[in-house]
Amino acid sequence: MNVLVLNCGSSSLKYQLINMNDESVMAKGLCERIGIEGSRLKHQPQGKEDVIFEEYMEDHSAAIKMVLDALVSPECGVIKSMKEINAIGHRVVHGGEYFSGSVIITQEVKDALVKCSELAPLHNPANIIGIEACEKTMPGIPQVGVFDTAFHQTMPERAYLYAIPYEYYEKYGIRRYGFHGTSHRFVSEEAAKMMDRPLDQSKIITCHLGNGGSICAVRYGKSIDTTMGFTPLEGLVMGTRSGDVDASVVTFLMEKENLTPKQMDEILNKKSGVLGISGVSSDFRDIESASEHGNPRAEAALDIFAYKVAKNIGSYAAAMNGVDAIVFTAGLGENSGTTRRVICDYLGYLGVHIDSYNNSLRGKAMEISAPDSRIRVFVIPTNEELVIARDTKELLDK
Numbered sequence: 001m002n003v004l005v006l007n008c009g010s011s012s013l014k015y016q017l018i019n020m021n022d023e024s025v026m027a028k029g030l031c032e033r034i035g036i037e038g039s040r041l042k043h044q045p046q047g048k049e050d051v052i053f054e055e056y057m058e059d060h061s062a063a064i065k066m067v068l069d070a071l072v073s074p075e076c077g078v079i080k081s082m083k084e085i086n087a088i089g090h091r092v093v094h095g096g097e098y099f100s101g102s103v104i105i106t107q108e109v110k111d112a113l114v115k116c117s118e119l120a121p122l123h124n125p126a127n128i129i130g131i132e133a134c135e136k137t138m139p140g141i142p143q144v145g146v147f148d149t150a151f152h153q154t155m156p157e158r159a160y161l162y163a164i165p166y167e168y169y170e171k172y173g174i175r176r177y178g179f180h181g182t183s184h185r186f187v188s189e190e191a192a193k194m195m196d197r198p199l200d201q202s203k204i205i206t207c208h209l210g211n212g213g214s215i216c217a218v219r220y221g222k223s224i225d226t227t228m229g230f231t232p233l234e235g236l237v238m239g240t241r242s243g244d245v246d247a248s249v250v251t252f253l254m255e256k257e258n259l260t261p262k263q264m265d266e267i268l269n270k271k272s273g274v275l276g277i278s279g280v281s282s283d284f285r286d287i288e289s290a291s292e293h294g295n296p297r298a299e300a301a302l303d304i305f306a307y308k309v310a311k312n313i314g315s316y317a318a319a320m321n322g323v324d325a326i327v328f329t330a331g332l333g334e335n336s337g338t339t340r341r342v343i344c345d346y347l348g349y350l351g352v353h354i355d356s357y358n359n360s361l362r363g364k365a366m367e368i369s370a371p372d373s374r375i376r377v378f379v380i381p382t383n384e385e386l387v388i389a390r391d392t393k394e395l396l397d398k
């Protein structure tokens, strides 16, 4: 079975065609600037040269058509015809309280996604457009939705309810949902395998640290708490997002600076985080380099970031009454040995010891804790596309 995995953004579309017989990636790529001048498709077929198509894509249907043409092209294709695509798996950001697992897409599911759009106005509409574009360009091929929020639907009420009037939860669904669920699920399962320990007997803290970042407490295979909340703004200090701030700062600033809700939202989501503190960049590589050159605000940004991660790890060790393993994943978590070291230096009280040599390596799943570490620490490259493809296959096999 071949599964086409799609991640549709408002003006972009990422894809991977995965052969589920051996879980190999046959081709992957990215359409950018959909509906904007200068659209392009970068197509990377396995075993052939990468190709870039610079051609205008009016909408997601046009983008999907271009992807299909590339996949079946005699020059850069990897399949002979569209018939070799057996199913499509979509990454969907918000499933609200409707979905606690992946589902085959039906009209009912689409109706629920529309209802969730208010909760993720930047993401869900693009996901729905992607689903409808596939219906148009690949009629009859089954589609599956895999949600960023689904894994966290096991959080207990004490973890997901905000202490604001209950009526807002009832009226607007205001609660903590959590995100990056597909990634937290994947790396926690991998960590249990690497420990050779049943997942349902393991307490694992997973740290997904990329441009956006979140930590999850995975007890016995289920998410019981996570740092992102109603939106992906809550929790850690991120590339451009503030993470937790006293809500009064928001009303104070809006009054002082005469800001609209939209402007305030932009400040918290796009101008804050390590970018806001350092004034240098939202990219952790730039900040690490500025900090090495003695830039005090870049130093402060990294310090604040790592401190916050360490505090959350501590709080989740408490929430689970213990922890067997800590996992680092995503761009920063997988690649920055320095950041992992600084975070783990806070965790001496838990008996965490890092092996400096292993912590300096990169590129594959590995244990970085020293043999005498009381808690095992792993770096595990995340693979959300593979999870989406596996869920898609599993649902269709049923």
Ligand code: ADP
Binding pocket: 209, 210, 211, 212, 239, 282, 283, 284, 285, 286, 288, 330, 331, 332, 333, 335, 336
């Ligand atoms: P996204 O949330 O956009 O999926 P990624 O998981 O790709 O993000 O992570 C991107 C972040 O990872 C960037 O801030 C980047 O600087 C950081 N990163 C990637 N490689 C390194 C590295 N070698 N050292 C430090 N940071 C890195």
